[in-house]
Amino acid sequence: MHPTDQGVCSVSAQAATSVLDYMQTVGQQARQASTRLRAATTAEKNAALHAIAEALLADQPALLAANGRDLAAGRQNGLSEALLDRLALTPERIQAMVDGLHQVATLQDPVGQIDNMEFLPSGIQRGQMRVPLGVVGIIYESRPNVTIDATALCLKSGNAAILRGGKEAIHSNQALALAVQKGLQQAGLPAEAVQIINTTDRAAVGALITMPEYVDVIVPRGGKGLIERIANDARVPVIKHLDGICHVYVDAAADPAKAVAIAFNAKTRRYGVCNAMETLLVHAEATGVLTELAPLLVEQGVELRGCARTQALLDCVAASEEDWSTEYLAPILSIRIVDSADEAVAHINHYGSQHTDAIVTESYTLARRFLTEVDSSSVMVNASTAFADGAEYGLGAEIGISTDKIHARGPVGLIGLTSQKYIVFGDGHIRA
Amino acid sequence: MHPTDQGVCSVSAQAATSVLDYMQTVGQQARQASTRLRAATTAEKNAALHAIAEALLADQPALLAANGRDLAAGRQNGLSEALLDRLALTPERIQAMVDGLHQVATLQDPVGQIDNMEFLPSGIQRGQMRVPLGVVGIIYESRPNVTIDATALCLKSGNAAILRGGKEAIHSNQALALAVQKGLQQAGLPAEAVQIINTTDRAAVGALITMPEYVDVIVPRGGKGLIERIANDARVPVIKHLDGICHVYVDAAADPAKAVAIAFNAKTRRYGVCNAMETLLVHAEATGVLTELAPLLVEQGVELRGCARTQALLDCVAASEEDWSTEYLAPILSIRIVDSADEAVAHINHYGSQHTDAIVTESYTLARRFLTEVDSSSVMVNASTAFADGAEYGLGAEIGISTDKIHARGPVGLIGLTSQKYIVFGDGHIRA
Numbered sequence: 001m002h003p004t005d006q007g008v009c010s011v012s013a014q015a016a017t018s019v020l021d022y023m024q025t026v027g028q029q030a031r032q033a034s035t036r037l038r039a040a041t042t043a044e045k046n047a048a049l050h051a052i053a054e055a056l057l058a059d060q061p062a063l064l065a066a067n068g069r070d071l072a073a074g075r076q077n078g079l080s081e082a083l084l085d086r087l088a089l090t091p092e093r094i095q096a097m098v099d100g101l102h103q104v105a106t107l108q109d110p111v112g113q114i115d116n117m118e119f120l121p122s123g124i125q126r127g128q129m130r131v132p133l134g135v136v137g138i139i140y141e142s143r144p145n146v147t148i149d150a151t152a153l154c155l156k157s158g159n160a161a162i163l164r165g166g167k168e169a170i171h172s173n174q175a176l177a178l179a180v181q182k183g184l185q186q187a188g189l190p191a192e193a194v195q196i197i198n199t200t201d202r203a204a205v206g207a208l209i210t211m212p213e214y215v216d217v218i219v220p221r222g223g224k225g226l227i228e229r230i231a232n233d234a235r236v237p238v239i240k241h242l243d244g245i246c247h248v249y250v251d252a253a254a255d256p257a258k259a260v261a262i263a264f265n266a267k268t269r270r271y272g273v274c275n276a277m278e279t280l281l282v283h284a285e286a287t288g289v290l291t292e293l294a295p296l297l298v299e300q301g302v303e304l305r306g307c308a309r310t311q312a313l314l315d316c317v318a319a320s321e322e323d324w325s326t327e328y329l330a331p332i333l334s335i336r337i338v339d340s341a342d343e344a345v346a347h348i349n350h351y352g353s354q355h356t357d358a359i360v361t362e363s364y365t366l367a368r369r370f371l372t373e374v375d376s377s378s379v380m381v382n383a384s385t386a387f388a389d390g391a392e393y394g395l396g397a398e399i400g401i402s403t404d405k406i407h408a409r410g411p412v413g414l415i416g417l418t419s420q421k422y423i424v425f426g427d428g429h430i431r432a
Numbered sequence: 433m434h435p436t437d438q439g440v441c442s443v444s445a446q447a448a449t450s451v452l453d454y455m456q457t458v459g460q461q462a463r464q465a466s467t468r469l470r471a472a473t474t475a476e477k478n479a480a481l482h483a484i485a486e487a488l489l490a491d492q493p494a495l496l497a498a499n500g501r502d503l504a505a506g507r508q509n510g511l512s513e514a515l516l517d518r519l520a521l522t523p524e525r526i527q528a529m530v531d532g533l534h535q536v537a538t539l540q541d542p543v544g545q546i547d548n549m550e551f552l553p554s555g556i557q558r559g560q561m562r563v564p565l566g567v568v569g570i571i572y573e574s575r576p577n578v579t580i581d582a583t584a585l586c587l588k589s590g591n592a593a594i595l596r597g598g599k600e601a602i603h604s605n606q607a608l609a610l611a612v613q614k615g616l617q618q619a620g621l622p623a624e625a626v627q628i629i630n631t632t633d634r635a636a637v638g639a640l641i642t643m644p645e646y647v648d649v650i651v652p653r654g655g656k657g658l659i660e661r662i663a664n665d666a667r668v669p670v671i672k673h674l675d676g677i678c679h680v681y682v683d684a685a686a687d688p689a690k691a692v693a694i695a696f697n698a699k700t701r702r703y704g705v706c707n708a709m710e711t712l713l714v715h716a717e718a719t720g721v722l723t724e725l726a727p728l729l730v731e732q733g734v735e736l737r738g739c740a741r742t743q744a745l746l747d748c749v750a751a752s753e754e755d756w757s758t759e760y761l762a763p764i765l766s767i768r769i770v771d772s773a774d775e776a777v778a779h780i781n782h783y784g785s786q787h788t789d790a791i792v793t794e795s796y797t798l799a800r801r802f803l804t805e806v807d808s809s810s811v812m813v814n815a816s817t818a819f820a821d822g823a824e825y826g827l828g829a830e831i832g833i834s835t836d837k838i839h840a841r842g843p844v845g846l847i848g849l850t851s852q853k854y855i856v857f858g859d860g861h862i863r864a
Contacts (some may be wrong), residue, residue, distance in 0.1 A: 130633070131807070232667065262862060375470060375853075383860075395560065405566060406838070407838045421842065422820070424812040424819055428694065
């Protein structure tokens with residue numbers, strides 16, 4: 001099955017008798033392609049990544065034209081400037097996609113890695129081999145760069161991908177799909193290894209998340225409400241990223257200079273990101289940090305909302321009960337003064353979202369306790385929560401950040417798109 | 433909260449205004465207990481395992497009496513002999529539970545293990561720490577020994593457990609719960625670390641699998657239909673064990689003696705287990721193995737169902753299309769002659785259940801290809817499928833065998849009940 005010059009996927013949504021039939025076909029094709037991808041060599045996968053990069057450069061005029069249609073429609077439909085900016089492609093952004101593809105090609109291939117190979121008392125030799133999950137479904141916003149990021153990560157990890165981008169980016173994604181398929185075919189891999197849903201019908205999402213026979217895992221991106229709805233309706237495992245209500249706890253034993261620097265960085269580096277600090281907890285004996293930090297934050301335009309004890313110390317509005325469990329994603333910070341590390345840990349485990357939390361302390365014992373007792377996907381000592389990021393963690397690239405507890409926690413890179421199967425070597429061994 | 437002398441859980445189902453309220457309380461208590469368990473030391477957890485073992489021995493008369501009530505009710509309700517046997521407790525079986533508890537205490541504690549601790553370009557040091565999942569819900573048959581197995585594994589891995597056994601075992605499980613709680617309290621751990629559902633109302637299961645706020649993962653045990661229903665209705669991740677349609681492929685390059693031994697063992701060692709071979713695939717050039725093996729199987733009372741080419745060779749009934757995707761769990765074997773390893777792999781990936789599949793071959797190249805191309809939780813070379821088992825794999829104990837692809841594949845032991853969170857050490861590091 002080859003894509004035609006006109007069609008983007010090998011099946012056109014228009015031609016299919018219904019969206020559900022179309023999705024069935026997409027699913028079957030993905031499952032079929034995953035068989036080939038599972039056994040693809042690292043060299044084949046890297047060749048495809050480079051070929052896709054070249055195709056993107058070759059197709060640049062078509063990509064910009066298609067994106068222009070999306071932008072025009074977006075403007076007509078009153079899309080905000082922020083959303084239009086995320087939707088826009090430029091030669092620089094296309095170059096960034098190209099660079100990203102080449103960079104993923106340089107990453108170590110996790111597939112086939114064998115761990116724990118041991119001889120057991122029966123004489124068999126048992127190990128665990130890292131293998132692709134199979135078919136990964138990704139549901140994301142109207143950001144064309146995600147189409148290429150997701151393509152690169154799924155391909156390198158040996159997974160077939162079904163990508164469903166936001167409806168505002170449909171023309172851009174169709175143009176990108178053509179380049180992706182050219183690259184795949186040039187490298188001798190099936191064009192169906194990466195399929196981009198060719199319809200904006202929302203029923204396609206409903207179908208995608210309820211086909212466990214064809215889809216092994218869903219990675220949704222977007223707002224918390226959307227992800228919760230998808231997780232709720234899915235019949236396929238979902239790697240979820242819900243909210244990031246991140247804390248910095250400034251301990252009594254904190255180095256004040258480190259505390260000020262970390263809290264300021266965690267709050268102000270970027271406001272709209274999930275690893276930004278939303279609540280600052282300060283030990284009653286460390287309030288000097290607070291009086292030093294507050295004017296710096298206010299100068300940056302950060303609104304402070306404090307507990308009663310904070311209000312007694314600073315000029316700020318009162319934090320409500322709701323504030324403690326709010327992900328502001330904005331220049332707002334809630335502040336609470338606590339009497340002990342225990343109280344801070346209890347606050348974090350109660351109000352937090354198990355995303356990223358940091359302690360600032362010089363106490364060896366408290367640092368060890370904080371690491372154990374705070375149940376979050378990233379727990380830090382004397383470092384800014386802003387480091388919770390696939391690139392900063394050295395993953396090379398990330399498909400998302402998981403706030404789930406099974407399979408993968410925190411930034412999810414290539415390893416998170418694989419699993420381990422057992423392998424056994426014998427020499428005619430039978431079990432007694 | 434302490435259990436009374438009479439009550440088994442700290443909340444009695446009868447006293448609760450409804451099963452749902454009761455389950456909410458159980459869930460809240462489990463979540464609360466999980467906070468303590470997460471930080472419990474290995475010594476504390478081992479002390480609890482030993483104390484529970486002692487309490488079981490001390491309570492033996494009460495356990496046997498409670499079990500006697502279950503057996504009497506079971507007989508009255510026409511339970512089969514096989515089910516009554518699984519339900520029955522004896523002094524020997526209680527001793528086996530006690531031995532199991534002591535044995536889990538000897539296993540390495542996975543919690544707190546730190547991997548991949550590396551300095552990154554920013555100067556932060558990043559690693560992954562193994563942590564408990566939190567609260568594990570286990571739904572199982574009327575086998576009292578599972579109550580203790582599950583208790584031991586959840587406790588050692590630092591998880592709070594909510595156990596829901598079959599209704600026929602309710603009195604036995606209540607008696608076991610008393611011993612478990614005595615042991616937990618003696619070791620200074622919360623009695624609510626292991627809660628055994630105190631009602632046979634099926635609404636309790638419905639509640640258990642839809643409380644993501646209190647339960648982190650569900651491990652259902654039982655028939656495929658039951659597990660599928662639970663997975664379908666759950667709002668919590670489920671570690672599933674569906675069917676085991678296991679294959680042995682005898683390659684043209686097989687050592688005939690190994691092939692006969694492995695196929696015979698894989699089929700006849702035990703019929704009712706998930707790792708038993710259900711379909712034998714034989715290369716057309718290796719049919720000598722078949723003519724040697726068939727009489728041995730028939731002598732054991734195994735019914736053979738063959739493809740047309742097999743029927744031309746052996747006296748057997750015809751295998752239908754349905755046979756290829758049937759888990760017999762019985763002395764029945766379907767046999768197919770294939771012309772290539774490719775055909776065998778395609779058959780396995782199409783009709784199998786991704787449980788356990790083996791190749792018998794002396795070909796290095798084919799062995800490597802089979803390992804890569806067969807997408808099952810255990811893939812073996814020259815070994816019997818009967819080895820797919822937690823104990824044989826050296827896990828010490830298993831909570832089940834996962835046929836899922838995310839989180840854990842194959843036998844699930846202590847590691848499968850944990851996850852990894854990121855930890856970051858800095859020295860006042862902030863992100864640029």
